[in-house]
Amino acid sequence: MQLKMNYYLTQMVKSYQSLTRETAKHIKLIMADVDGTLNTGGDQVSPSVSDAIYQLQKSDIAVGLVSGRTDPMLQSMAMSLKIGGPLIAENGAVARLTPHGNLVDLGYSRQPALKGLEKLKACYPGRIWEREDNQERMIDLVFRADGITPEKIKRCVGDVQVLDSTYILHLMQKGIDKGKTLKRLLGQMDGATIRPDEVLVIGDSMTDLSLFKLFPESVLVPNPNIPETDREILRDAARYISDYEAGEGFSEVALHIIHART
Ligand SMILES: [Mg+2]
Numbered sequence: 429m430q431l432k433m434n435y436y437l438t439q440m441v442k443s444y445q446s447l448t449r450e451t452a453k454h455i456k457l458i459m460a461d462v463d464g465t466l467n468t469g470g471d472q473v474s475p476s477v478s479d480a481i482y483q484l485q486k487s488d489i490a491v492g493l494v495s496g497r498t499d500p501m502l503q504s505m506a507m508s509l510k511i512g513g514p515l516i517a518e519n520g521a522v523a524r525l526t527p528h529g530n531l532v533d534l535g536y537s538r539q540p541a542l543k544g545l546e547k548l549k550a551c552y553p554g555r556i557w558e559r560e561d562n563q564e565r566m567i568d569l570v571f572r573a574d575g576i577t578p579e580k581i582k583r584c585v586g587d588v589q590v591l592d593s594t595y596i597l598h599l600m601q602k603g604i605d606k607g608k609t610l611k612r613l614l615g616q617m618d619g620a621t622i623r624p625d626e627v628l629v630i631g632d633s634m635t636d637l638s639l640f641k642l643f644p645e646s647v648l649v650p651n652p653n654i655p656e657t658d659r660e661i662l663r664d665a666a667r668y669i670s671d672y673e674a675g676e677g678f679s680e681v682a683l684h685i686i687h688a689r690t
Pocket residue numbers: 461462463464465593631632633
């Protein structure tokens with residue numbers, strides 16, 4: 429029985445190197461998470477990531493960002509990396525079809541997150557730390573709650589979504605996720621219809637699970653900070669996995685796709 433279980437575990441996710449030439453040729457858009465995928469935090473990416481993005485776009489693959497970061501943070505990153513694809517900020521709550529395009533009206537509200545945060549502060553006085561960028565956040569709110577388990581947080585906030593990116597905790601209206609928003613954007617692209625199987629999504633944490641579930645070509649970048657139970661869920665949902673972690677993991681997958689297309 430044990431052997432069989434192990435067999436299934438190894439079948440869950442394949443090396444990115446098994447992504448075929450045919451699949452590589454079909455890809456029109458790569459949507460990348462930022463923290464834990466393109467870098468390990470901060471505003472910079474390594475020269476190899478920046479070069480990989482340049483090479484992808486030169487090979488006619490658009491690159492977009494799909495992150496828990498704020499829209500202004502993603503816009504500035506897109507500008508410095510010269511990215512032309514969609515931007516999805518705040519874990520799917522805020523989006524633009526292009527970095528210079530208008531915000532898409534997704535119809536989401538900030539009220540559930542605000543109410544959840546009030547409840548949390550009442551449940552755990554003096555133990556909830558809001559991050560400064562909440563002022564810039566339109567829908568999703570971020571906080572730290574050191575020493576309080578995710579289960580306790582979820583019980584206290586009630587009908588509000590709690591997400592852990594391993595960098596920060598997020599509170600957001602239920603029903604919003606990165607995958608659903610990306611699907612909505614694909615339906616709104618004028619002139620250049622892109623099917624879900626023509627998109628490659630790449631991410632590292634539970635905030636990317638909806639991308640892995642809704643898009644067949646998905647890559648998990650290993651993140652050592654993810655709890656083992658979540659790692660299993662992610663490995664089960666993603667089609668491919670990179671060898672390296674954040675940054676280098678993205679670059680090796682990008683280069684494999686570029687080479688497979690030629
Ligand atoms: Mg991440």
